[in-house]
Amino acid sequence: MLTVRLGKIAHGGHTVGRHEGRVIFVRHGIPGELVKVRLTDSAPEAKFWRADVSEVLEASEHRVPHFWDAADALKHRDPVGGAEFGHITLEHQRELKSQVAAEQMTRLGGLNAEDCNLPAVQAVKGSVDGLGWRTRMSYSVDAQGRLAMSAFRSNQLTWIAQMPLAHPAIEATGLYSVDYTGIERVEAAVSSQDDRTVLILLAEAKPGAAAKVAKQFAEGVNVASFSQQGGSAADGKGRLQVLAGSAYLTEKVLGEKFRITGEGFWQVHREAASLLTRRVIELAEPAAGEQIADLYAGAGLFSVPLAKAVGSEGRVFSIEGAPGTHADAKKNLRSYPQATVIRGRVERVLRQVARDASMDAVVLDPPRTGIDKQVAAELGASAVSRICYVSCDPASFARDTARLMGRGYELEHMEIHDLYPHTHHMESIGLFVRR
Numbered sequence: 315m316l317t318v319r320l321g322k323i324a325h326g327g328h329t330v331g332r333h334e335g336r337v338i339f340v341r342h343g344i345p346g347e348l349v350k351v352r353l354t355d356s357a358p359e360a361k362f363w364r365a366d367v368s369e370v371l372e373a374s375e376h377r378v379p380h381f382w383d384a385a386d387a388l389k390h391r392d393p394v395g396g397a398e399f400g401h402i403t404l405e406h407q408r409e410l411k412s413q414v415a416a417e418q419m420t421r422l423g424g425l426n427a428e429d430c431n432l433p434a435v436q437a438v439k440g441s442v443d444g445l446g447w448r449t450r451m452s453y454s455v456d457a458q459g460r461l462a463m464s465a466f467r468s469n470q471l472t473w474i475a476q477m478p479l480a481h482p483a484i485e486a487t488g489l490y491s492v493d494y495t496g497i498e499r500v501e502a503a504v505s506s507q508d509d510r511t512v513l514i515l516l517a518e519a520k521p522g523a524a525a526k527v528a529k530q531f532a533e534g535v536n537v538a539s540f541s542q543q544g545g546s547a548a549d550g551k552g553r554l555q556v557l558a559g560s561a562y563l564t565e566k567v568l569g570e571k572f573r574i575t576g577e578g579f580w581q582v583h584r585e586a587a588s589l590l591t592r593r594v595i596e597l598a599e600p601a602a603g604e605q606i607a608d609l610y611a612g613a614g615l616f617s618v619p620l621a622k623a624v625g626s627e628g629r630v631f632s633i634e635g636a637p638g639t640h641a642d643a644k645k646n647l648r649s650y651p652q653a654t655v656i657r658g659r660v661e662r663v664l665r666q667v668a669r670d671a672s673m674d675a676v677v678l679d680p681p682r683t684g685i686d687k688q689v690a691a692e693l694g695a696s697a698v699s700r701i702c703y704v705s706c707d708p709a710s711f712a713r714d715t716a717r718l719m720g721r722g723y724e725l726e727h728m729e730i731h732d733l734y735p736h737t738h739h740m741e742s743i744g745l746f747v748r749r
C-alpha cells in the first residue's frame with residue numbers, strides 16, 4: 315500500500331500519481347486527492363505501474379458516494395468496471411473529460427491550445443443523474459449461473475443484482491434473478507425511443523441451455539440464442555435462433571424506423587442516435603443532388619437522413635463491414651434508390667467508390683481505433699470538400715485530426731457530448747473542410 319498525491323487526469327480515466335519518480339496510473343481517484351493505493355500492476359522493471367485507490371486521506375470537493383455498490387473501489391477490492399467515474403460529480407466528470415480531450419488534441423492532434431478554441435464536454439439534455447442511459451448491456455455468467463461483470467483488466471467475475479446505468483426497461487425484465495446455467499454471455503438491448511421492447515441474447519456454453527433460460531422470462535420479452543463460433547451474429551458468422559418473440563428491435567429516430575438484428579451495432583445512450591443524427595446533418599449540410607459517402611455506416615443511422623437530403627438526384631454510399639449489420643442497412647434503406655449499400659471494409663472499398671463518384675461530403679463514424687492511415691490518404695486524394703467525423707475515442711480522433719490536417723483539411727468545428735456518463739468515455743464530432 316502506497317500513499318500518493320494524485321495529479322492530472324489521463325486518457326483512459328486514470329489519474330497520474332508518482333512514487334519515487336515512477337509514474338503510477340491510478341483508478342478511482344480524482345486529481346488533487348491524497349490517497350492510499352493498492353498496486354495492481356507493479357513489475358519492478360516496468361516503466362509505469364497501475365493502482366486502485368483503496369482509501370481517501372484528503373478527498374476532492376468533487377467526490378460523491380458511488381451510486382453503485384459493486385463498482386465502489388472504497389468498498390470492494392475488485393470493483394466491477396463500467397462506472398469508473400461514479401465517485402465524481404457529473405459536472406466534474408465532464409470537466410475532466412474536457413481536459414483529456416484537450417490534451418489529446420494538442421499532444422496527438424498537433425493543435426495549439428492557445429490558438430484554437432477546444433470545446434468543453436456538453437451534458438446530454440434531460441439527463442440529470444446520468445443513470446439509466448444504456449440501451450445495450452453485455453454480461454458474463456458466473457459459475458453459479460448468475461449474471462456477472464468483471465473488474466477492469468481482470469477476469470475475476472462479480473455477481474451483480476442491478477446495473478444502474480442500464481435502461482429501466484432492461485432492469486424491469488427481472489434478468490438478474492434468472493438462472494443462466496449453460497450460458498456464457500448475455501446481451502440485453504432495448505429499443506430506445508419508442509416501445510421499450512427488450513431483446514435478450516444468450517450465447518450458449520452448453521447446447522440446449524438457452525431454451526430453458528428463455529422460459530424464465532415473462533411474456534413480451536424477446537429472447538434469442540446466438541452462437542459465437544467463428545464470429546458473431548453481427549459479423550455474419552454466428553447463428554441467431556429465436557426462442558421468444560423476435561430477434562430484432564425496431565428503433566425510431568427523428569421519424570424514421572430502423573431494424574437492428576441481434577447484436578447488430580446501435581448507439582448505446584438512449585439519446586445518442588437522435589442527437590448524433592441531428593448534429594451530423596446540421597454540420598455536414600447535405601444538399602439535394604449531392605454525392606455523399608457514409609463510412610462505417612452501421613445499420614444506416616446517418617445514411618437514411620443523408621439519402622433523404624440528397625434526394626432522387628443525389629447518391630449516398632453506405633459502407634459497413636459487418637454482414638449482419640449491413641443486411642439491416644439494406645432493409646433500412648430499401649425505400650431510397652439513391653442509396654448504394656455496400657458491404658466491405660472501408661479501407662478496401664473506399665478507393666473504388668471514390669473512383670466511381672465525385673463525392674461532395676463524407677460522414678464517418680469508425681470504431682474506437684479510428685480510421686486507417688490509408689483511409690485518411692484516400693480522403694486526402696479524393697478532394698472531398700467536407701468531412702463530418704463522429705468519434706468515440708479522443709485519442710484516435712486526435713491522431714486522425716493530425717492525419718487529415720496533413721492531407722489538406724482544417725478542423726472547422728468540434729464538439730464533444732457526454733454520451734457515456736459515469737465512465738471516462740465521450741463522443742466527439744468534428745467538421746473538417748478542405749483548405
Ligand SMILES: C[S@@+](CC[C@H](N)C(=O)[O-])C[C@H]1O[C@@H](n2cnc3c(N)ncnc32)[C@H](O)[C@@H]1O
Nearest residue numbers: 579610611612615634635636659660679680681
Ligand atoms: C461506431 S459504429 C457506427 C455505426 C453507425 N454510424 C451508427 O451510428 O449507428 C462503427 C461501425 O463500423 C463497422 N466497422 C468497423 N470496422 C469497419 C471497417 N474497417 N470497415 C467497415 N465497417 C467497419 C462496425 O461494424 C460498426 O457497425
